Amino acid sequence: MISTAALDDCVFLGEEEKNSLYEDGDVVVGGLFPLHYIFGDSSDWFTCVVHTDFFFSRALRWMQTMAFAIQEINQRSDLLPQLKLGFHIRDSCDDIPVSLRASLLLVNGQTVSSVIIGDAGSGESMALLRSLGSFHIPLVSYFASCSCLSNQREFPTFMRTMPSDTFQVRALAQLVSYFSWTWVGVIGVESDYARFAIQLFLQESVQYGVCAAYTHFYPVTLSQQALDELLDVIQMSSSKVIINFCSESEMQGILREVRRRNISGLQWITSEAWATAKSLWEKSADLLTGTLGFAIRRAAVIPGLKRHLTSLNPAHIHKSAFLAEFWEETFKCRLNGSVNKHSHGAVSYLDRPPCDGMEDLNDVYSPYSDVTQLRVSYNVYKAVYLVAHALQDMSICKIGKGPFLNGTCADPKNFKPWQLIHYMKRANFSALGEKISFDQNGDPIAYYDLLNWQRRPDGSLHLVKVGFYDASSSAGRSLVINDSWLNFASQAFRSVCSDSCPPGSRIARRKGEPICCYDCVPCAEGEVSNMTDALECSRCSEDTWSNNARNLCIPKTIEYLSYHELVGILLCVASVLGAFISISIIVLFHTYKATPLVRANNMELSFLLLVFLVVCFLVGLLFIGEPSDWLCRIRYPAFGISFALCISCLLAKTAVVLMAFRATLPGSNVMKWFGSNQQRASVLLGTAVQVIICLIWLLTSPPHATSNTDYHSATIIIECVTGSEVGFWCVLGYIGILACMCFVTAFLARKLPDNFNEAKFITFSMLIFFAVWITFIPVYVSTAGKYTVAVHIFAILASAFGLLFCIFAPKCYILILKPEKNSKKHMMQR
Numbered sequence: 001m002i003s004t005a006a007l008d009d010c011v012f013l014g015e016e017e018k019n020s021l022y023e024d025g026d027v028v029v030g031g032l033f034p035l036h037y038i039f040g041d042s043s044d045w046f047t048c049v050v051h052t053d054f055f056f057s058r059a060l061r062w063m064q065t066m067a068f069a070i071q072e073i074n075q076r077s078d079l080l081p082q083l084k085l086g087f088h089i090r091d092s093c094d095d096i097p098v099s100l101r102a103s104l105l106l107v108n109g110q111t112v113s114s115v116i117i118g119d120a121g122s123g124e125s126m127a128l129l130r131s132l133g134s135f136h137i138p139l140v141s142y143f144a145s146c147s148c149l150s151n152q153r154e155f156p157t158f159m160r161t162m163p164s165d166t167f168q169v170r171a172l173a174q175l176v177s178y179f180s181w182t183w184v185g186v187i188g189v190e191s192d193y194a195r196f197a198i199q200l201f202l203q204e205s206v207q208y209g210v211c212a213a214y215t216h217f218y219p220v221t222l223s224q225q226a227l228d229e230l231l232d233v234i235q236m237s238s239s240k241v242i243i244n245f246c247s248e249s250e251m252q253g254i255l256r257e258v259r260r261r262n263i264s265g266l267q268w269i270t271s272e273a274w275a276t277a278k279s280l281w282e283k284s285a286d287l288l289t290g291t292l293g294f295a296i297r298r299a300a301v302i303p304g305l306k307r308h309l310t311s312l313n314p315a316h317i318h319k320s321a322f323l324a325e326f327w328e329e330t331f332k333c334r335l336n337g338s339v340n341k342h343s344h345g346a347v348s349y350l351d352r353p354p355c356d357g358m359e360d361l362n363d364v365y366s367p368y369s370d371v372t373q374l375r376v377s378y379n380v381y382k383a384v385y386l387v388a389h390a391l392q393d394m395s396i397c398k399i400g401k402g403p404f405l406n407g408t409c410a411d412p413k414n415f416k417p418w419q420l421i422h423y424m425k426r427a428n429f430s431a432l433g434e435k436i437s438f439d440q441n442g443d444p445i446a447y448y449d450l451l452n453w454q455r456r457p458d459g460s461l462h463l464v465k466v467g468f469y470d471a472s473s474s475a476g477r478s479l480v481i482n483d484s485w486l487n488f489a490s491q492a493f494r495s496v497c498s499d500s501c502p503p504g505s506r507i508a509r510r511k512g513e514p515i516c517c518y519d520c521v522p523c524a525e526g527e528v529s530n531m532t533d534a535l536e537c538s539r540c541s542e543d544t545w546s547n548n549a550r551n552l553c554i555p556k557t558i559e560y561l562s563y564h565e566l567v568g569i570l571l572c573v574a575s576v577l578g579a580f581i582s583i584s585i586i587v588l589f590h591t592y593k594a595t596p597l598v599r600a601n602n603m604e605l606s607f608l609l610l611v612f613l614v615v616c617f618l619v620g621l622l623f624i625g626e627p628s629d630w631l632c633r634i635r636y637p638a639f640g641i642s643f644a645l646c647i648s649c650l651l652a653k654t655a656v657v658l659m660a661f662r663a664t665l666p667g668s669n670v671m672k673w674f675g676s677n678q679q680r681a682s683v684l685l686g687t688a689v690q691v692i693i694c695l696i697w698l699l700t701s702p703p704h705a706t707s708n709t710d711y712h713s714a715t716i717i718i719e720c721v722t723g724s725e726v727g728f729w730c731v732l733g734y735i736g737i738l739a740c741m742c743f744v745t746a747f748l749a750r751k752l753p754d755n756f757n758e759a760k761f762i763t764f765s766m767l768i769f770f771a772v773w774i775t776f777i778p779v780y781v782s783t784a785g786k787y788t789v790a791v792h793i794f795a796i797l798a799s800a801f802g803l804l805f806c807i808f809a810p811k812c813y814i815l816i817l818k819p820e821k822n823s824k825k826h827m828m829q830r
Helices: 004-008 053-074 096-107 122-135 165-178 192-208 224-236 248-260 278-288 305-310 321-331 376-395 417-425 487-491 566-591 603-623 629-663 676-700 725-748 759-782 786-816 824-828
Strands: 020-023 027-033 085-091 113-117 139-141 158-160 183-189 211-218 241-245 267-270 292-296 429-431 434-436 447-455 461-470 479-481 505-509 518-522 544-546 553-555 557-559 704-708 715-721
Touching: 020 053, 027 053, 027 096, 027 376, 053 085, 053 278, 053 305, 053 321, 053 376, 085 096, 085 376, 096 113, 096 122, 113 376, 113 417, 122 139, 122 192, 139 376, 158 417, 165 192, 165 241, 165 267, 165 292, 165 447, 165 461, 165 479, 183 192, 183 224, 192 211, 192 241, 211 224, 224 248, 248 278, 278 447, 278 461, 292 376, 376 417, 376 429, 376 434, 566 603, 566 786, 603 629, 603 676, 603 786, 629 676, 629 704, 629 715, 629 725, 629 759, 629 786, 676 725, 715 786, 725 759, 759 786
Parallel strands: 027 085, 027 113, 113 139, 139 158, 183 211, 183 241, 241 267, 267 292, 557 715
Antiparallel strands: 020 085, 292 447, 429 434, 447 461, 461 479, 505 518, 544 553, 704 715
């Protein structure tokens, strides 16, 4: 049986690491900072070696900021006035086993820490949470950003003052999208931090049309083989924009290899882990000029911190290994009684001259005392105040109204860790004018500064804030870039897999390739796209059509035979000219109506024929101009009836000539059936049939105007459709029947004995008439739009001119030029 005394006698297994920074208090806050690191595959995992002076000095500033914040709180009368905070800070060596060992030392032993501020790395923080989570010990990280730590179900005791990578990744995706860098390389160190960040970026970037040209992970310890593999990937890719999720130590090795291979023209995008890494600038300024990245929020100033950092003197630091190491490395001397066992250079710390006590940190530059970029230090400061405000809320709890069982409260000087995390989750306070609050995952509201790496005239690095990302802003307004710096966008080079598709084209995805790789396909006729990188082309409406650039729907061209175009003008002139000539002949015939030539061959029918020819010529004008329903209903019947009148007159004339010679035979009384009344009746009868056909056509399925887009999609042809094809061809066929009858009759009378036999001229005019209309049919059927109308008018005018000139030109010639032949004697000669 184990005795109580044995249980109280706690024995530490192994060699205890005594290097720490400690100050007693009612509540001791633990701290873990990566002052050193484990090099290579050391068999002794707990033997840490030094970083470069820069890394060591920076981590030491973080550690001192924690100590300063606790001392500041202890001096305040409005925050924890009845409670003194202490601290116990250890070196995590940037290594999981060392960090785990240090954390166990913090939460066990004589000085128990109820809360730990640390660690810096996401991997180390996850290991600590899995070990200490069962004891509900709160862990507040100041630099661990992995989104995996937001899982409160797995890590319920974790909080941080560092934004989650979820927000950083959103900011990076919006940044590359802002500059239209849709083809980017994404690389990262083999760690939970980079693995989760890259996975999130690949998911988030899809929303902004950004694709990863490649993703590549490399080991923490970069061998030459690992560097060759990484640089081969970078060089073979067409992408010149690279996002790198790593720390500055890995970036240094990559930059050395980039310089060795003489690779230039790369646009580096930093993760927040190395966004302010000034140490990289010293040897790679030309490679990093123009680098962009998001850094965690910078505190303008932490009052009193600079004085606290530079107030160190040999009398205060010789008992602390961390501070002694820093002092000896900064001034290259050896403190009397120093407990430091690390040497940063080739000269051993045992071989250095003793410090004379006159050293002053204000006389030298060190990253330790540089407070111009207080970012991680500010996170440490806020982490301390988070604990303090949680304890403050705990201390003002009223018994009976407490948050725990039966309304109980916790004792600020003797509480359980799970009771503290309850208040920490609900903390809401201000630090240096900034309101600090946390979401349900224990993450702070994300805010990043967008930094551009620029060269000062003296060659030094100038981190210029050119914008910011505020996750609390509304969607679409979270990323803000300064207007004064926007000219960078016009100077920035392009990084795309495929050029943007201009308006008038659409994106055609390439099978098996990322969405950023595509071809640009011009929009089809009648389709447009009025934006860049359109996924689809839009169909134009029925009355519009795409322009030549395929980026705008314009009203379709309205087509009809107009009076304002050349063809319309010529046909109009021809119609008017034909009517004028016909009227002139009427006047001429009326002047010579008493002469034998005019009186011969039935003068009355000649005058009727001329009048009807005038109508035929003028009917052609009905086919010119914009069609309408009423015009279409007039056009075709007028055409059919006018030509029926003309052919009926000609038929009557030829019949009279034929019958007149028949009447000269003995005993013939045939002429009594072909008197003037009968001739008029025959004309009316021949026309009446056409009138009946037209009436039936108009009453059953009349012609009407329509808009035709079948022939040419970009043109609206306003035309008259026949309504009934049967009606149209019946009208045309009846004219053909009359013409055939007229031709046969005229052909039979062509050789009758007469000095001026009109029948042969009618025969010739009928031949022209047939030639015109037989040619008209195939041409009419094969053309469309205004040209169909033009063919129709041409056929009307050609046939009318044929009738006019063949029949009346010889008579006009005699009347005007050969009046001596206009005599009865001449007419009777054979």
